[in-house]
Amino acid sequence: MVKICCIGAGYVGGPTMAVIALKCPEIEVAVVDISVSRIAAWNSDVLPIYEPGLDEADIVFVSVNTPTKTQGLGAGKAADLTYWESAARMIADVSKSNKIVVEKSTVPVKTAEAIEKILNHNSKGIDFQILSNPEFLAEGTAIQDLFNPDRVLIGGRETSEGQKAIEALRDVYAHWVPVERIICTNLWSAELSKLAANAFLAQRISSVNAMSALCEATGADVSQVSHAVGKDTRIGPKFLNASVGFGGSCFQKDILNLVYICECNGLPEVANYWKQVIKINDYQKTRFVNRIVSSMFNTVSGKKIAILGFAFKKDTGDTRETPAIDVCKGLLGDKALLSIYDPQVNEEQIQRDLAMKKFDWDHPVHLQPVSPTSIKQVNVVWDAYAATKDAHGVCVLTEWDEFKTLDYQRIYDNMRKPAFIFDGRNVVDEAKLREIGFIVYSIGKPLDQWLKDMPAVA
Numbered sequence: 001m002v003k004i005c006c007i008g009a010g011y012v013g014g015p016t017m018a019v020i021a022l023k024c025p026e027i028e029v030a031v032v033d034i035s036v037s038r039i040a041a042w043n044s045d046v047l048p049i050y051e052p053g054l055d056e057a058d059i060v061f062v063s064v065n066t067p068t069k070t071q072g073l074g075a076g077k078a079a080d081l082t083y084w085e086s087a088a089r090m091i092a093d094v095s096k097s098n099k100i101v102v103e104k105s106t107v108p109v110k111t112a113e114a115i116e117k118i119l120n121h122n123s124k125g126i127d128f129q130i131l132s133n134p135e136f137l138a139e140g141t142a143i144q145d146l147f148n149p150d151r152v153l154i155g156g157r158e159t160s161e162g163q164k165a166i167e168a169l170r171d172v173y174a175h176w177v178p179v180e181r182i183i184c185t186n187l188w189s190a191e192l193s194k195l196a197a198n199a200f201l202a203q204r205i206s207s208v209n210a211m212s213a214l215c216e217a218t219g220a221d222v223s224q225v226s227h228a229v230g231k232d233t234r235i236g237p238k239f240l241n242a243s244v245g246f247g248g249s250c251f252q253k254d255i256l257n258l259v260y261i262c263e264c265n266g267l268p269e270v271a272n273y274w275k276q277v278i279k280i281n282d283y284q285k286t287r288f289v290n291r292i293v294s295s296m297f298n299t300v301s302g303k304k305i306a307i308l309g310f311a312f313k314k315d316t317g318d319t320r321e322t323p324a325i326d327v328c329k330g331l332l333g334d335k336a337l338l339s340i341y342d343p344q345v346n347e348e349q350i351q352r353d354l355a356m357k358k359f360d361w362d363h364p365v366h367l368q369p370v371s372p373t374s375i376k377q378v379n380v381v382w383d384a385y386a387a388t389k390d391a392h393g394v395c396v397l398t399e400w401d402e403f404k405t406l407d408y409q410r411i412y413d414n415m416r417k418p419a420f421i422f423d424g425r426n427v428v429d430e431a432k433l434r435e436i437g438f439i440v441y442s443i444g445k446p447l448d449q450w451l452k453d454m455p456a457v458a
């Protein structure tokens with residue numbers, strides 16, 4: 001019987017192993033994690049220790065977090081492989097038989113070479129084959145993406161042992177993925193393809209967001225532009241929604257990592273090209289804050305601003321790198337009073353996010369610095385109507401469906417006047433809101449006269 005162990009029971013390790021266990025009843029799957037609370041949440045009966053399952057496993061997936069480095073060489077750009085290295089050392093320590101070690105985490109290209117060194121230097125004659133098998137699932141659709149992936153990518157050494165390892169992993173996925181969708185490559189292509197895929201996806205969003213600024217300046221409508229552009233079958237319609245900026249745990253981290261790798265390989269022009277995707281994303285968030293402040297007479301000091309949505313996208317409670325953090329910090333910098341509502345994110349999380357330093361979030365909770373006292377100018381409520389009561393302005397930062405069907409007349413009646421709404425996700429019905437009396441700003445849409453008269457000058 002094939003045995004699989006996965007190190008890291010996070011957003012990727014948990015669902016991926018659940019699907020393998022479901023689809024391959026004859027394979028025994030064990031999942032371990034250094035975070036006791038994480039494992040307790042998955043399985044309340046048995047608490048984890050490393051070794052069970054691992055020493056007997058044939059295939060070991062490593063799905064630990066790979067944060068951006070916060071200190072030292074490459075700080076703010078390079079991937080921090082501390083967690084990966086400690087997992088690899090542990091595999092070397094406890095292994096008693098040959099193993100296939102699978103990189104499931106997103107890692108810099110050439111990581112497999114370093115992992116091989118750690119494993120082989122510490123092994124007692126055990127053969128380790130390293131495979132790169134990056135994950136492409138998106139949060140909110142993880143199970144659907146795992147059941148029906150566009151492709152499964154497996155990279156390995158171009159030796160006969162390497163090819164055998166690829167086949168063993170291909171056999172696992174072939175239980176439910178059509179073989180023509182399982183792509184086998186060399187190690188470096190697989191590692192790089194993951195970074196490239198995220199860079200291409202994020203680049204589409206920055207491209208449409210860059211266009212949104214030009215739309216506002218010219219009277220074009222970004223939804224109409226992306227619809228027209230996306231109709232070209234070579235471009236395609238997906239991932240062309242203008243927004244207040246992309247968030248999530250992967251895009252920024254992986255592009256920064258790609259930029260760093262380009263720099264390390266003496267390719268500054270290529271590095272600068274990809275850096276621009278992040279710069280436009282930061283520009284989009286700043287631009288949004290500037291619009292709010294400038295249209296409200298150049299000050300939000302002491303004014304209540306309602307924030308509707310804090311998660312990085314709808315249908316998740318995940319707030320990692322959510323654009324809401326930067327927008328809220330920008331408004332707090334101008335002394336606004338924030339009243340925040342998100343259907344899935346609680347007060348503790350929001351306070352922690354607003355107090356945390358950049359990149360600290362991507363470490364297991366028990367290793368994160370304890371947050372200082374909560375921010376007094378921030379109030380978290382469990383209802384959109386409470387958030388907007390007596391507010392001067394409303395910002396929509398996540399595209400939750402419920403924000404489309406709120407009673408905006410009621411919201412307007414309970415707000416200070418003039419009442420502003422700033423839609424960072426293009427979910428509200430602008431015409432209807434204008435009819436009610438709101439001054440409306442929607443990303444990339446023709447501007448109200450009010451906003452034209454109060455340009456956002458940085």
Ligand SMILES: NC(=O)c1ccc[n+]([C@@H]2O[C@H](COP(=O)([O-])OP(=O)(O)OC[C@H]3O[C@@H](n4cnc5c(N)ncnc54)[C@H](O)[C@@H]3O)[C@@H](O)[C@H]2O)c1
Pocket residue numbers: 007008009010011012013032033034035038063064065066083084086087104105106107135136137138139249250362364
């Ligand atoms: N979240 C996504 O949607 C997504 C999608 C594709 C790829 N990825 C990549 O997959 C990797 C994991 O991402 P995630 O979102 O699942 O992260 P996560 O933070 O949710 O989970 C990682 C887990 O690894 C555990 N861990 C760290 N070191 C360990 C060790 N030595 N032994 C045992 N457990 C250890 C942590 O406690 C944590 O629970 C990252 O490289 C990420 O870039 C993430």
Ligand SMILES: O=c1ccn([C@@H]2O[C@H](COP(=O)(O)OP(=O)(O)O[C@H]3O[C@H](CO)[C@@H](O)[C@H](O)[C@H]3O)[C@@H](O)[C@H]2O)c(=O)[nH]1
Pocket residue numbers: 106135136137138139140198201205238239240241242243244245246247248249250251312313314
């Ligand atoms: O047209 C769009 C599409 C998305 N977004 C934003 O982009 C971010 C990322 O969205 P999405 O890609 O759906 O979520 P993730 O769960 O971060 O998934 C991405 O990152 C994962 C981690 O690497 C990859 O596995 C996935 O393939 C990749 O889609 C979110 O803030 C979205 O609101 C937009 O602003 N406009």
